Amino acid sequence: MPLPDRNRRIVLAAVPVGLPLESDFLLEEAALPTCPTGGLLVRSVWISVDPYLRGRITGRRSYVDPILTGSVMESGAVGEVIESRHPAIGVGAFVTGMWGWQDYAAVEAEKVLRLDPAEAPIQTALGVLGMPGMTAYFGLTELCAPKAGETVLVSGAAGAVGSAVGQIAKILGCKVVGTTGTDSKVQYIRSLGFDGALNYRTDQPYPEALARLCPNGIDCYFDNVGGELTDAAMTLMNFRGRVAVCGQISQYNDRSKDVGQRPFTEILVKQLRVEGFIVTRWAARFPEGRKQMATWWKEGRLRNEETITDGLENAPKAFIGLFRGENTGKALVRL
């Protein structure tokens, strides 16, 4: 099959103000990249949209450099090798890497991970066996370190990370309560084995709703959301409770200041430990995490829902949908 001669890619057109708009992104065409010496040319099969990308398009340095306007939206992707100048990875192999929202990419072999389609569907490398899965596994086990019988609260519980957190906590013998935004997601997380679920749009006020769901208080809080839900969770934390701060999706698009109840008196009086994390902290241990998650997945103890959008051109829409709660489980774009 002759190689195509054009490459479509989505670049950041403007730094979004508040909730990103489709017009903040631009679909452009460029020449097909050249397979680098010792590297690969890949055709994207799946690309990932993740809430953390909002932090990368603020125009400011956060924990990594920002994606600048005019640059391709960098994110996780899975693709098939269509040309190889690497001795060990042939044409037809499937790999995952960070080449982002484009049809084709030239990548260095050291920057991709080879996938075995016989082991698990290749797109799980962007979800339960990839970054969101590692985020759930290491964030929960290392920072919350839940003990059997403890109560674990996870916010954003129907998302790629939250749904994995809740299921891992159940495997570890905890009572698990999740928060999410629709009744169908409440049903979804209950079907995963969650003991309780709060619909943040309807189950208010939060302190009373959470107190009903967590009659023994909260020992571990895995927070993807922030805002008033977190205010309420902090008041219910138990003595020596642990909070893993994984995301603050309620705040990502808000230009105003994140003003609310300060948590420090709760932290003091109950001797809480609150820690924020980016999963790359445990990069050296990803093989261990991937092995454990793959084992649970193959045993059927870890289910993963996917919300699939078709077409590269629809990646911005799928991304924006994350902030509207349009996805259940991992949000993916299929090319």
Add this chain to the structure above:
Amino acid sequence: MPLPDRNRRIVLAAVPVGLPLESDFLLEEAALPTCPTGGLLVRSVWISVDPYLRGRITGRRSYVDPILTGSVMESGAVGEVIESRHPAIGVGAFVTGMWGWQDYAAVEAEKVLRLDPAEAPIQTALGVLGMPGMTAYFGLTELCAPKAGETVLVSGAAGAVGSAVGQIAKILGCKVVGTTGTDSKVQYIRSLGFDGALNYRTDQPYPEALARLCPNGIDCYFDNVGGELTDAAMTLMNFRGRVAVCGQISQYNDRSKDVGQRPFTEILVKQLRVEGFIVTRWAARFPEGRKQMATWWKEGRLRNEETITDGLENAPKAFIGLFRGENTGKALVRL
């Protein structure tokens, strides 16, 4: 010398609303307590007033049961044994315990620690070699774990805990910045070796004032104060910084809610660890901490200022003064 027949003691008369008033306390007279079997009768020589006592007179359970109205104000004290029914502790010995704001107390021998007046002035058992000293030592070394060359910020830096924290951090090779409330306290903490000092009443706005004092950011924040100073400190924390939450004195008397900048986005993006603590967590290690602090104190590397008020009847005034910033170093009442 015949024993006296009356005992003066200060009891909680009313749960304070906001800043405590002298009328929230009552000086009452009672019969001299009887020396218990196997125990001691002590005459108070020094009694302690500490900010944490505010949390014990709210009428609500916090990390310990509240002091109820009509009960003696329980707090640290140092006294001389005037009657003994214990084989190893004779009349004339000095001991420290938690018998609180009263002239005389009957105590169990197991609940006091014997002091050696030749080693250090006996009232240091309420300050640098006692609870405040242990709070500084364990809170800083265990939760902040500062490394040489790092920047340590301590709020409430001229108080009993804060002044010890800053000096320990200097011994450990850190750059140390403190916050306090008067120019004379700024001079005091500079005389202790602090590299920088912020007067929170005059050096505003805090973010800019702190940024000038901490040009390399803040690696460790030992917080005694909370409120807007803490909001500002959080924005200057460095990647993987540590925050030890020891006190929130700016909030103890405020009946309104503690509303301000939520810290969770800073915690997330910089992967901060924030932990609250009560020093009794390390009670089993107090002998180790006391030994290290006593060594530094004898070497002259750890200075301790005292603000002394005379007369049991003035204990409420000395206590209230803590919240007005009237003390430098350890606030003590001498009987």
